[in-house]
Amino acid sequence: MAKMEVKTSLLDNMIGVGDMVLLEPLNEETFINNLKKRFDHNEIYTYIGSVVVSVNPYRSLPIYSPEKVEDYRNRNFYELSPHIFALSDEAYRSLRDQDKDQCILITGESGAGKTEASKLVMSYVAAVCGKGAEVNQVKEQLLQSNPVLEAFGNAKTVRNDNSSRFGKYMDIEFDFKGDPLGGVISNYLLEKSRVVKQPRGERNFHVFYQLLSGASEELLNKLKLERDFSRYNYLSLDSARVNGVDDAANFRTVRNAMQIVGFMDHEAESVLEVVAAVLKLGNIEFKPESRVNGLDESKIKDKNELKEICELTGIDQSVLERAFSFRTVEAKQEKVSTTLNVAQAYYARDALAKNLYSRLFSWLVNRINESIKAQTKVRKKVMGVLDIYGFEIFENADNSFEQFIINYCNEKLQQIFIELTLKEEQEEYIREDIEWTHIDYFNNAIICDLIENNTNGILAMLDEECLRPGTVTDETFLEKLNQVCATHQHFESRMSKCSRFLNDTSLPHSCFRIQHYAGKVLYQVEGFVDKNNDLLYRDLSQAMWKAGHTLIKSLFPEGNPAKINLKRPPTAGSQFKASVATLMKNLQTKNPNYIRCIKPNDKKAAHIFNEALVCHQIRYLGLLENVRVRRAGYAFRQAYEPCLERYKMLCKQTWPHWKGLARAGVEVLFNELEIPVEEYSFGRSKIFIRNPRTLFKLEDLRKQRLEDLATLIQKIYRGWKCRTHFLLMRKSQIVIAAWYRRYAQQKRYQQIKSSALVIQSYIRGWKARKILRELKHQKRCEEAATTIAAYWHGTQARRELSRLKEEARNKHAIAVIWAYWLGSKVRREYRKFFRANAGKKIYEFTIQRIVQKYFLEMKTKMPSLSPIDKNWPSRPYLFLDSTHKELKRIFHLWRCKKYRDQFTDQKKLIYEEKLEASELFKDKKALYPSSVGQPFQGAYLEINKNPKYKKLKDAIEEKIIIAEVVNKINRANGKSTSRIFLLTNNNLLLADQKSGQIKSEVPLVDVTKVSMSSQNDGFFAIHLKEGSEAASKGDFLFSSDHLIEMATKLYRTTLSQTQQKLNIEISDEFLVQFRQDKVCVKFIQGSQKNGSVPTCKRKNNRLLEVAVP
């Protein structure tokens, strides 16, 4: 979402006034009060037009966060409350967008916050300018140059724990897009006297303490140093440690920063070696030694320290030792060598230390410049930041040469400030087409002239004195001043020719006073000449040049004998003057931005605002003067658009929207408000307001109107809110009511519905009951009617019945009477005939009826049709006994016939045979019953099928009736042999069972008899006709399982062939003709031990005994 553009103004929520130009009335008191009021509310920044006045808060405020950077980024200067970021942003945008080189001049006394302010400006610019790896590296190098320079150039002083003891001007260079390319740093006037001596409560430069605290043991050994401040004369001990400062950590920060800036390791080491050498120089002490010629001479007390210095710096010890003892003066090709007394030796030592250190510092600055210089040759846009000591005024004429020079610099800065501010004002007036009114202001050019004038300026006088042959002292210099400057308005001296100061006791004799633009400063003349000379004996610079240490060698180029220059080096004063002139030239080409720093108290404490101290600073910074210049013409100016935007609510025509040009709108507005015409002027793009009063009137009106508007808005808003709320409530109420009604109606409907149903059901029930009742009544009526009718009909029927009965009885009676009568009549007539025939007829009829009944009953009682069924119903009447038996017989015959009719011819034959057998053997032979169940098969041996009997079969042509294997009983021993027994129509054949060979053949006519026992055995004998051919071998005695069948078939075949009945003898003893002998075969009841088979045994020649079990 795009950030909402809120139009704000510096004038919003102001504490006091944000811009001193608007202060009414303007005087010192109101100025200080305004500053104090703002300071008490943590508003440390206040504007004087485009100048930022900054009061050191001595505590960290949450006003430098990245969010704040964003707030101030791309905003107009007067849009937000005063801030250093607003100035930085303005300068940066003007540089980037309008191609105007910028300089930011930061001034103020020691501890007022100049260095912090310069860092804030740099960090803001770094935050808002371009990004990217390369750009970031440049930024980092620029920012990291600060810790390095601060370590070497800052020190703890009574006024400031991190006081910059040098002036610094840094040009930051940008490309056309506003991305940083690099920078150039210039340093001014390092306070080198601090190296050898520090005022009470102050310290030497930070780097000495950082080195001794933070260096590793190894590094310290290398540098031949000890971690003990008290070992070094140049280090003041009373405030060696500063509260809240960690020297060791800072040492690491510095080393790191050096690395980032681009120092090589060996370079950093060389630098530290020089620092160590300076420290150790302080430890060289001298003792007096009288020489023969009476001249004082000095001697180094302990040469050990000297030796170490020489080892460290690679200087020949004897050379250095000599340089500390002699001074060679060359004049007109003559070299004169004089000895140095102890005081001179100490002076030489300190001069060497100071020079070594200050030259090292300049080298550092150059080295940093080398690293951070822009790498391209393209045209650069430049932003210069000047952090230089402000006006210094010490009490009790403690101001010396340094203060003089510093104040001169500030005087120059004030001059260019006035020039540039006025120029800017004038330019703006011309731009805006406003008539330029002359501004009366104090021009300090006269003071600058007093100091820098080439012929009779104080610096020129000093140089003249220094160069003058003969005895030159500070007093002679003062005398000279007294002569030359006596009439100058701003120069004051007791001894000047100007008699007005003769009795001024506040002016000591050895002093002179200059009336600077910021106030009068009393300078103590002592030391001016020396400090201006800044003398380093040539012997020492030559000794240094001879050093093996490349860095030290390069620091003293004048020591090179080849480049010996008899001309004196430029004095400190003239050097400074020249560099200030260059600086001023530089600044004049740029658009200036001022930050005036103010120190609120001497205690470095937060929340304390010492009005006297602040008043003093305001005076010498010329801030009131500043305001006056700024509002000489018009106190306030503003572009038409924001002006109209801010005040349009004060006039009906412009509120809420003005359709025309902004300028016309402002005109209408101002006319409407009746602002006197002399109070304002219309520029091209801005309205100029002469007095702050007018602006505040406008502001008051606006405030009033805003309150009214707020009330109005509030009113409308509240009305709207209430109405919205009401409408919402109403809507909700309607919805709720609708829902409730619906619900209530639903409920009511349900109730009515259920009541209706109940009523309905009651009514229906009632109706149904009514109908039921009616129906029941109707039914009962009908039933009653039916019953009555039934009764009636019954009565009628009974009546009729009884009538009919009566009638029938009457008729019957008549018939009976008639029948009786007729009967008696018939009987009377028939009596005679009946008596003769009736008995016989009744008897026949009865018999007939009984027989008829008998037959009908028999029909139902008939037994089954099985011929063997013996049942027969019993006889009912005795007189029917014979009939009954006859009927039984007939029935049996009939059913036998029926049974027989079912037989086939074959079966008939079998039954005939069976019947034959029964006639022959039934009740005669015990074996018979067991044969009844056996079917008579005849051909048990199938000789047709067996190939071994083929011959036998072929021999027989007739039909075979029996083919069976029988046992032929051996006549000799009663044992048996198997023989095939064949019966054909005419013959009886015996054949061997194995071979089928015919053993005997007997024609049936030769068979006379068959004998067998009555017992249950299969023995039988076939008796042959005596004399026949077959009988020659005698009769046959066989045993067979099918005796009954064989005997029957033999009997039948014989009968059919011979028409003679074969004699079958059944007896338990019979004779059998064996050849000539007759043997009796006797059947006896045998024991069971021989099994169930009858056994045959020959008892003797006449007896064959067969035991039948």
Ligand SMILES: Nc1ncnc2c1ncn2[C@@H]1O[C@H](COP(=O)(O)OP(=O)(O)OP(=O)(O)O)[C@@H](O)[C@H]1O
């Ligand atoms: N804006 C600030 N916010 C918080 N503290 C500040 C601010 N400005 C200055 N200080 C505090 O004041 C001290 C002195 O500030 P600084 O070193 O900038 O003074 P200076 O004007 O540079 O002094 P000198 O002339 O001695 O170098 C800082 O160390 C810091 O503690």
Ligand SMILES: [Mg+2]
């Ligand atoms: Mg500083």
